[in-house]
Amino acid sequence: xxxxxxxxxxxxxxxxxxxxxxxxxxxxxxxxxxxxxxxxxxxxxxxxxxxxxxxxxxxxxxxxxxxxxxxxxxxxxxxxxxxxxxxxxxxxxxxxxxxxxxxxxxxxxxxxxxxxxxxxxxxxxxxxxxxxxxxxxxxxxxxxxxxxxxxxxxxxxxxxxxxxxxxxxxxxxxxxxxxxxxxxxxxxxxxxxxxxxxxxxxxxxxxxxxxxxxxxxxxxxxxxxxxxxxxxxxxxxxxxxxxxxxxxxxxxxxxxxxxxxxxxxxxxxxxxxxxxxxxxxxxxxxxxxxxxxxxxxxxxxxxxxxxxxxxxxxxxxxxxxxxxxxxxxxxxxxxxxxxxxxxxxxxxxxxxxxxxxxxxxxxxxxxxxxxxxxxxxxxxxxxxxxxxxxxxxxxxxxxxxx
Amino acid sequence: xxxxxxxxxxxxxxxxxxxxxxxxxxxxxxxxxxxxxxxxxxxxxxxxxxxxxxxxxxxxxxxxxxxxxxxxxxxxxxxxxxxxxxxxxxxxxxxxxxxxxxxxxxxxxxxxxxxxxxxxxxxxxxxxxxxxxxxxxxxxxxxxxxxxxxxxxxxxxxxxxxxxxxxxxxxxxxxxxxxxxxxxxxxxxxxxxxxxxxxxxxxxxxxxxxxxxxxxxxxxxxxxxxxxxxxxxxxxxxxxxxxxxxxxxxxxxxxxxxxxxxxxxxxxxxxxxxxxxxxxxxxxxxxxxxxxxxxxxxxxxxxxxxxxxxxxxxxxxxxxxxxxxxxxxxxxxxxxxxxxxxxxxxxxxxxxxxxxxxxxxxxxxxxxxxxxxxxxxxxxxxxxxxxxxxxxxxxxxxxxxx
Numbered sequence: 001x002x003x004x005x006x007x008x009x010x011x012x013x014x015x016x017x018x019x020x021x022x023x024x025x026x027x028x029x030x031x032x033x034x035x036x037x038x039x040x041x042x043x044x045x046x047x048x049x050x051x052x053x054x055x056x057x058x059x060x061x062x063x064x065x066x067x068x069x070x071x072x073x074x075x076x077x078x079x080x081x082x083x084x085x086x087x088x089x090x091x092x093x094x095x096x097x098x099x100x101x102x103x104x105x106x107x108x109x110x111x112x113x114x115x116x117x118x119x120x121x122x123x124x125x126x127x128x129x130x131x132x133x134x135x136x137x138x139x140x141x142x143x144x145x146x147x148x149x150x151x152x153x154x155x156x157x158x159x160x161x162x163x164x165x166x167x168x169x170x171x172x173x174x175x176x177x178x179x180x181x182x183x184x185x186x187x188x189x190x191x192x193x194x195x196x197x198x199x200x201x202x203x204x205x206x207x208x209x210x211x212x213x214x215x216x217x218x219x220x221x222x223x224x225x226x227x228x229x230x231x232x233x234x235x236x237x238x239x240x241x242x243x244x245x246x247x248x249x250x251x252x253x254x255x256x257x258x259x260x261x262x263x264x265x266x267x268x269x270x271x272x273x274x275x276x277x278x279x280x281x282x283x284x285x286x287x288x289x290x291x292x293x294x295x296x297x298x299x300x301x302x303x304x305x306x307x308x309x310x311x312x313x314x315x316x317x318x319x320x321x322x323x324x325x326x327x328x329x330x331x332x333x334x335x336x337x338x339x340x341x342x343x344x345x346x347x348x349x350x351x352x353x354x355x356x357x358x359x360x361x362x363x364x365x366x367x368x369x370x371x372x373x374x375x376x377x378x379x380x381x382x383x384x385x386x387x388x389x390x391x392x393x394x395x396x397x398x399x400x401x402x
Numbered sequence: 403x404x405x406x407x408x409x410x411x412x413x414x415x416x417x418x419x420x421x422x423x424x425x426x427x428x429x430x431x432x433x434x435x436x437x438x439x440x441x442x443x444x445x446x447x448x449x450x451x452x453x454x455x456x457x458x459x460x461x462x463x464x465x466x467x468x469x470x471x472x473x474x475x476x477x478x479x480x481x482x483x484x485x486x487x488x489x490x491x492x493x494x495x496x497x498x499x500x501x502x503x504x505x506x507x508x509x510x511x512x513x514x515x516x517x518x519x520x521x522x523x524x525x526x527x528x529x530x531x532x533x534x535x536x537x538x539x540x541x542x543x544x545x546x547x548x549x550x551x552x553x554x555x556x557x558x559x560x561x562x563x564x565x566x567x568x569x570x571x572x573x574x575x576x577x578x579x580x581x582x583x584x585x586x587x588x589x590x591x592x593x594x595x596x597x598x599x600x601x602x603x604x605x606x607x608x609x610x611x612x613x614x615x616x617x618x619x620x621x622x623x624x625x626x627x628x629x630x631x632x633x634x635x636x637x638x639x640x641x642x643x644x645x646x647x648x649x650x651x652x653x654x655x656x657x658x659x660x661x662x663x664x665x666x667x668x669x670x671x672x673x674x675x676x677x678x679x680x681x682x683x684x685x686x687x688x689x690x691x692x693x694x695x696x697x698x699x700x701x702x703x704x705x706x707x708x709x710x711x712x713x714x715x716x717x718x719x720x721x722x723x724x725x726x727x728x729x730x731x732x733x734x735x736x737x738x739x740x741x742x743x744x745x746x747x748x749x750x751x752x753x754x755x756x757x758x759x760x761x762x763x764x765x766x767x768x769x770x771x772x773x774x775x776x777x778x779x780x781x782x783x784x785x786x787x788x789x790x791x792x793x794x795x796x797x798x799x800x801x802x803x804x
Contacts (some may be wrong), residue, residue, distance in 0.1 A: 138471060166761060174764060222648030236728070238647065243640060245730020246624030249761040252727040257720050257758055260661060269758045318659050322724050325654040326638070328647020356659055356671045359568060359651040 019233065021394045023050055028393045029060045031068055031086055036113075038071035038085020059086060065397045066092025067389075088113045091153035095385025096145060096197075098138055098190075099162040099204070099378035101396050102178045102229065105134070106375065107141040109149045109156060109280035110382040112389065114215060117154060118145050119375065131184045139193035157389060157396070158198035159382035161186055162207045164231045166249040170200040174249075177266060178231060202384075204377045205251050206242055208335050209235025211372050211380020213242075214387055224323055225370060226253060226316070227377075228291070228338030232274045238327065254278065256319040276315035282308045291337035298344055302359055306344070313345040317352025324357045324365055335370035342369045423796045425452055429460045430795045433470055433488055438515075440473035440487020461488060467799045468494025469514065469791075490515045493555035495798055497787025498547060498599075500540055500592075501564040501606070501780035503582045504631065507536070508777065509543040511551045511558065512784040514791065516617060519556060520547050523778065531538030533586045541595035559791060559798070560600035562783035564609045565586055566633045568651040572602040576651075579668060580633060604786070606774055606779045607653050608644055610737050611637025613782020615644075616789055625733035626725055627772060628655060628718070629779075630693070634676045640729065656680065658721040678717035681739045693739035700746055707744070717746040719754025726759045727737045737772035744771045775789050 031039055044055045057118035062068045063086075090111050096102040099106040107123035120141060125134065135215045145157045163186065165176035171187030178341070187201045209225035225235040232254030236243040243250050255267055262271030275281055280306075283294055297305040320332055331350070336340045346367050353367070355361045372379055389396045427800055432449050433441055446457045464470045465488075473487040492513050494553070501508040507524035522543060527536065540563075548558045565588065567578035573589030589603045611627035627637040634656030640643040645652050656676035664673030677683055684707075685696055699707040722734055734751070736744045748769050756762045774781055791798045 175760070177752045234728070238645060243645075243729065245640065246732040247730055247761070247765060249765070250728060250730040252760045255758065255760045256724045258659075258662065260720050267760055272758075318662050319724075322658045322721075323728060325634070325657045326652060326725060328643065328649055328652040328726060330648040354656065356674075358577070358654045358657045358669055359649070363649060363651070 017070060023048070023054060023059065024058050024394050024397075025242070025392075026050070027055060028062060028067065028390075031062075031088065032390060034087075036087070039089045040085055044086075061397060062086075062393065065393075065400055067393050067396065068078075079224065090115070092155065093157045093386065093389045094149055094154035095382040095387075095389075096142060096156045096159035097162065097207075097378045097380070097382030097385070098142055098159055099177075099375075099381065100134065100138065100179070100186075101204075105138050105141060106378040107138075107145040108152065108375070108378040108382045109145050110379065110386050111154055112386055114383060114386065116379060116382075117152065117383050118149050120145060120376070128180075131179070131181055131186070132189070134179070135186055135189045136193065139190055142190070142194055142197075156197070157399075158200075158385045159190070159194070159229060160207065160384050161190060161199060161201045162377040162381045163201055164204045164206045166252070167201050168248065170202065170248075173201065176231075202253065202381070203233065203235075203248075204229065204231075205233035205235040205253075206336075207213075207235070207378075207380040207384065208370070208372070208376035208383050209237050209333075209380070210242055210387075211376045212333055212370055213237055213240065213371060214383040215379070220331065222329050223333055224253075224320070224327075224329050225333045225335050225376075226320070228279060228334065228336040228341070232278045236321070236323075236327065236329075238329075239242075243327075253319060253323065254323055258315045258318050273315055273319040277312040277319075282312050282341075291340045295340055298341075302370060309341065309344040310348060313348025314347060314352060317349040318356065320349060320367075321356035324353060324359075328359065330363075330365060332365060332367045333370040334367065335376055337363055339369035339373060342367075425450070425456060426460050426463065426796050426799075427794075428452070429457060430464060430469065430792075433464075433490065434792060436489075438489070438573060440489045442487055446488075455729070463799060464488075464795065467795075467802060469781060469795050469798065492517070494557065495788065495791045496551055496556035497558045497784040497789075497791075498544060498558045498561035499564065499609075499780040499782070499784030499787070500544055501777075502540065502563055502578075502581070502588075503566065503606075507540050507543060508780040509540075509547040510777070510780040510784045511547050512781065512788050513556055514788055516779060516785060516788065518580070518784075519554065521552050521780070530582075533581070533583055533588070534591065536581075537591045538595065539586055541592055544592070544596055546601075558599070559801075560602075560787045562609065562786050563592060563593070563601060563603045564606045564779040564783045565603055566606050566631060566635075568654070569603050569605055570650060572604065572650075573602065578633075590799065604783070605635065605637075605653065606631065606633075607637040607655075608646070609637070609736075609780075609782040609786065610772070610774070610778035611639050611735075611782070612644055612786050612789075613778045614735055614737075614772055615639055616785040617641065617774060622733065624731050625735055626655075626722070626729075626731050627735045627737050627778075628722070628740060630681060630736065630738040630743070634680050636725070637723075638729065638731075640731075645729075647787065655725065657723060658673065658724055660720050662715045675717055675721040679714040679721075684714050684743075693742045697742055700743075711743065711746040715750030716754060719751040720746060720758065722751060722769075723754050723758035726755060728760075730761065732765075732767060734767060734769045735772040736769065737774075737778055738776055741771035741775060744769075747758035 045052050066089045068086050069089040071087045094109050094111050107120050109118040163173050166174045173181050173184045189197050190199045205227035221240045227233045234251040234253035255272045257271050258273050259271035263275035265272035265275045303324040349367050447454050471489050471491040473489050491761045497512050499510040505526050509522050511520040565575050568576045575583050575586045593599045607629035623642045629635045636653040636655035658676045659673050660675050661673035665677035667674035667677045751769050
């Protein structure tokens with residue numbers, strides 16, 4: 001029953017020269033984990049167990065590479081030299097997020113601390129424009145964003161594009177029904193337009209989920225981010241890792257079957273969640289400024305709107321019960337438009353969860369609005385780029401020949 | 403937006419003394435990856451890039467610790483000394499699997515190569531026996547299995563218990579409706595009965611899925627194992643890792659909603675998959691030798707049985723479509739009883755998948771019977787124990803003071 005196994009990549013012997021790389025990563029992770037609090041060289045020696053000269057050499061490399069910076073000196077209570085604290089640099093590498101939505105485009109730049117340093121939006125997009133036209137406009141926004149943050153000492157090291165549909169090979173939009181896109185290689189087009197800047201493409205719900213994960217101050221490690229945009233999807237995080245699935249097409253919550261013989265879905269099936277719980281399903285077809293109008297009507301006590309919200313909450317609850325039965329998430333974040341509508345949805349969702357989830361007999365699931373609001377996907381996209389630098393500081397230094 | 407982060411455990415500086423551990427693991431993984439083929443010291447030097455004395459020292463440690471053994475010498479074509487190949491030891495550490503099923507108990511021992519060296523079953527269990535009585539009997543079977551393989555030079559290093567229900571803290575059976583168990587700490591009871599042998603407890607479908615993963619010769623990395631026992635569950639594997647969920651209660655496929663206002667389920671909800679597709683649902687209540695009888699009747703063309711199989715296949719297809727939409731598995735393995743019934747189920751499952759899974763427009767999902775058959779869970783349980791040794795050979799050597 002023994003089988004031949006493929007060794008994981010990079011499974012090479014560890015020799016002396018690998019230590020510098022590992023120890024640099026170790027020092028950098030301690031600076032990262034201190035958050036906004038400046039940390040001293042002495043503390044780093046204590047925390048890492050490395051020698052003082054080793055820590056000093058690594059700190060020098062990190063400062064030179066603009067990954068960290070010296071904060072203003074802090075005078076201790078006693079005598080002696082003032083302590084110089086180290087924090088993440090607010091200059092140096094930056095991540096670019098781009099977002100293609102139903103009605104407009106967005107661009108965002110974050111620095112190494114995760115702070116949003118630039119956020120811009122296009123005018124509304126007229127329907128029916130060709131992919132190439134939209135992507136050319138997005139490339140212009142990317143160049144403007146890059147130029148704007150360059151004035152503040154930031155260098156955009158890569159970009160991530162959020163699209164409302166499944167994505168293949170981190171580049172090709174397989175299917176975006178709102179845009180009428182099929183197999184559009186947005187990544188290659190944008191890379192070419194942006195002088196070979198590294199660009200990847202991912203699904204909107206995935207990026208919004210990663211945004212919540214990276215930006216959260218809490219211990220948020222097992223959750224589903226439910227995207228309440230015109231297309232309903234979910235970003236799934238277990239043990240702090242995004243679940244992409246075998247081919248990257250996970251999270252199609254909008255096509256989970258709620259009523260097998262129910263309403264016809266544009267996808268060709270019947271009874272998909274999307275036909276009961278999307279903003280369009282709640283408000284009626286043809287709406288663009290849906291959620292705000294729904295809130296106004298619900299506040300005014302419109303019976304039709306309240307009934308639609310009621311039905312949407314129940315349908316969401318049935319589909320989310322399937323998700324929790326299968327994946328045992330402990331938290332559901334209602335994102336995008338749902339974050340505005342959550343007070344009308346949560347009770348029905350919780351009623352279905354407690355009725356249909358087996359573990360609800362001894363356990364609960366938290367259901368609450370997401371944190372980043374309607375710009376979660378574009379901020380999350382930018383954060384994924386900077387997270388790569390945070391996870392692999394040596395790679396960034398090597399790239400800059402430091 | 404920067405947050406304080408918890409460092410992963412063991413995030414210590416890498417120093418010289420850690421290299422021996424890492425290099426031993428490297429050499430051992432190359433021997434593992436050769437499968438049944440003996441591998442020479444010379445090959446290991448080439449494959450690892452380590453020096454000959456280092457490889458020799460590590461090989462000596464591994465032989466002494468009974469993790470590897472020298473195969474019979476092979477004479478090369480030319481002159482010179484015969485090459486002595488190294489393979490995994492068929493003596494030394496062994497893993498114990500134990501299984502609590504609806505109608506009987508099972509015990510299994512596998513060696514380091516993954517070969518089953520012992521497999522035994524209890525007589526049928528009378529219904530209504532107390533957990534302690536059943537666990538005492540299981541401990542007796544464990545002792546007999548351990549004694550039987552000791553005669554062949556094998557040392558049982560730990561045990562894993564398969565139970566038909568969700569498990570907390572790798573020890574406590576939260577809920578096993580067939581047995582009428584609630585919050586039974588099977589792990590602690592068995593550890594005490596077996597002189598503190600390390601014992602963990604896990605769900606049947608999880609262990610069967612791990613069994614398929616470890617025993618497969620193919621590149622099986624993204625699949626759902628569907629357990630067709632009296633209780634319907636799934637073991638979910640993505641990127642070669644079992645998905646346990648936030649609290650360990652993932653894979654409750656039997657309670658995915660198929661028809662929201664449908665049949666009442668003993669869990670309290672309506673329309674759970676289990677009420678349409680369990681062996682009991684297909685055959686009628688009170689059956690114990692269900693699947694064999696269903697096969698006989700279906701072969702004989704019984705209209706009632708064929709209609710029940712038809713409905714079960716459709717219900718399975720609806721629930722599995724939800725699973726694939728959410729998790730993008732590329733393979734579904736029909737396990738346990740379903741492996742016998744698969745020829746009557748696959749067509750309807752595929753029909754629903756192609757209708758309801760969004761990515762089915764450009765992609766497919768393979769649906770086929772599982773490999774290990776009805777003993778998948780107990781074999782998988784034993785394999786998880788030995789997999790721990792395979793992944794951490796230094797730990798085993800240290801444990802034996804080598």
